[in-house]
Amino acid sequence: MNDRAASMQDLSAFWMPFTANRQFKSAPRLLAKAKGMYYTSDDGRRILDGTAGLWCVNAGHCRDEIVAAVQAQAAEMDFAPTFQMGHPKAFEAATKIAKHTPGDLKHIFFVNSGSEAVDTALKIALAYHRARGEGQRTRFIGRERAYHGVGFGGTSVGGIPANRKAYSGAMLPAVDHLPHTLNIKEAAYSKGQPAWGAHLADELERLVTLHDASTIAAVIVEPVAGSTGVLVPPQGYLQRLREICDKHGILLIFDEVITGWGRLGTPFAAQFFNVTPDLLTMAKGTNNAAAPMGAVAASKRIHDTVINGAPAGIELFHGYTYSGHPIAAAAACATIDLYEREQIFARAAKMAPVFEEAIHALRGTRHVIDIRNIGLIGGIELASRDGAPGARAYDAFVRCFQKGVLVRMAGDILAFSPPLIIEAEQIAELFKTVGEVLNEVD
Numbered sequence: 001m002n003d004r005a006a007s008m009q010d011l012s013a014f015w016m017p018f019t020a021n022r023q024f025k026s027a028p029r030l031l032a033k034a035k036g037m038y039y040t041s042d043d044g045r046r047i048l049d050g051t052a053g054l055w056c057v058n059a060g061h062c063r064d065e066i067v068a069a070v071q072a073q074a075a076e077m078d079f080a081p082t083f084q085m086g087h088p089k090a091f092e093a094a095t096k097i098a099k100h101t102p103g104d105l106k107h108i109f110f111v112n113s114g115s116e117a118v119d120t121a122l123k124i125a126l127a128y129h130r131a132r133g134e135g136q137r138t139r140f141i142g143r144e145r146a147y148h149g150v151g152f153g154g155t156s157v158g159g160i161p162a163n164r165k166a167y168s169g170a171m172l173p174a175v176d177h178l179p180h181t182l183n184i185k186e187a188a189y190s191k192g193q194p195a196w197g198a199h200l201a202d203e204l205e206r207l208v209t210l211h212d213a214s215t216i217a218a219v220i221v222e223p224v225a226g227s228t229g230v231l232v233p234p235q236g237y238l239q240r241l242r243e244i245c246d247k248h249g250i251l252l253i254f255d256e257v258i259t260g261w262g263r264l265g266t267p268f269a270a271q272f273f274n275v276t277p278d279l280l281t282m283a284k285g286t287n288n289a290a291a292p293m294g295a296v297a298a299s300k301r302i303h304d305t306v307i308n309g310a311p312a313g314i315e316l317f318h319g320y321t322y323s324g325h326p327i328a329a330a331a332a333c334a335t336i337d338l339y340e341r342e343q344i345f346a347r348a349a350k351m352a353p354v355f356e357e358a359i360h361a362l363r364g365t366r367h368v369i370d371i372r373n374i375g376l377i378g379g380i381e382l383a384s385r386d387g388a389p390g391a392r393a394y395d396a397f398v399r400c401f402q403k404g405v406l407v408r409m410a411g412d413i414l415a416f417s418p419p420l421i422i423e424a425e426q427i428a429e430l431f432k433t434v435g436e437v438l439n440e441v442d
């Protein structure tokens with residue numbers, strides 16, 4: 001254990017999520033404060049946030065309006081149930097969210113995280129098919145390398161082997177996976193959507209033949225796969241998935257936990273790619289991560305079928321104590337007002353070319369084998385060290401932090417998703433530091 005760790009409070013009680021606990025606790029990295037584009041570490045250093053926390057603080061940290069809304073709501077009413085009761089902020093937040101969701105996905109079911117949003121969307125898909133007399137449609141199609149959170153549903157449709165391994169015997173029984181869309185040989189250094197790969201959507205036809213459409217409830221994909229290391233959909237791929245789903249009466253779910261709320265320069269990726277799903281999950285940027293909150297947006301057809309198809313009484317037996325929590329809802333209202341007032345999505349669209357140029361300028365840097373980007377999301381894939389996958393990116397991540405820049409790693413991919421308020425000089429600083437670090441690490 002290093003000196004700081006030894007002098008600090010006891011770190012043993014907190015079993016940290018998705019963390020190498022032993023490694024971390026022997027050399028901890030602690031964040032103490034945040035404002036705008038920066039964290040301050042516990043030893044007083046300013047850290048440029050290249051990841052918007054965990055892809056979530058889209059408006060920048062500790063924005064005054066959101067802080068004030070949270071404080072006011074906490075003082076006025078801390079909690080109120082939303083089971084057979086209601087409170088104004090939850091309705092207001094749903095209405096504000098529905099102003100930005102695509103197509104007719106205007107019915108908002110509140111949850112507390114991306115994982116809960118995914119499991120909720122899967123359950124709504126089942127309830128929808130059952131309400132229309134096709135209760136045998138229980139199969140879900142996910143995709144290799146997908147990340148859909150950590151519930152049993154999300155883990156089952158997810159496709160990151162390490163996330164499934166310990167639980168693989170207890171996954172949902174009727175799930176299959178599409179192939180992922182990354183092919184470095186065919187599409188390395190694509191700027192935005194790769195030209196190669198739309199045909200991979202046709203694999204869905206193969207799965208439909210294999211399982212029969214009448215057993216398939218929904219296909220779920222991240223429009224841009226984030227946590228697995230930034231996989232940008234090939235041109236035409238999402239359109240093709242939509243067509244095949246429509247042809248076979250299969251619902252299409254977009255998991256927009258990362259891509260939602262302006263990350264691509266539009267409210268959701270659905271608008272960016274001009275493909276409208278039937279259900280859409282969100283979390284993170286919904287309220288700038290000021291309090292736990294997620295949501296599922298459902299189309300009119302899905303909502304009306306479930307609601308009108310049920311006998312009098314509760315229509316959907318699902319919900320969480322904290323669905324539409326007043327403080328999270330107040331934060332969402334203030335956040336969406338801020339997004340609108342500062343035109344933050346348009347700002348992200350404006351900065352995307354600057355970000356693209358800066359990240360691709362690292363082509364040719366030591367260890368780099370691919371660079372991918374879209375909107376304000378970027379990934380730099382590094383060659384793995386022999387026999388130690390992930391070690392090089394981990395070293396780069398630690399060294400970046402020491403040099404005052406927070407980046408994210410997924411395997412040997414460095415991922416970037418700064419707050420959407422990032423300035424050109426900060427983009428330059430971010431990638432300058434990354435370039436230096438890549439030249440330093442083994």
Ligand SMILES: Cc1ncc(COP(=O)(O)O)c(C=O)c1O
Pocket residue numbers: 112113114115116118147148149150222226227255256257258283284
């Ligand atoms: C696409 C996607 N879905 C779901 C989740 C899970 O969200 P949470 O960690 O809030 O449960 C994430 C988290 O990063 C995500 O990226």
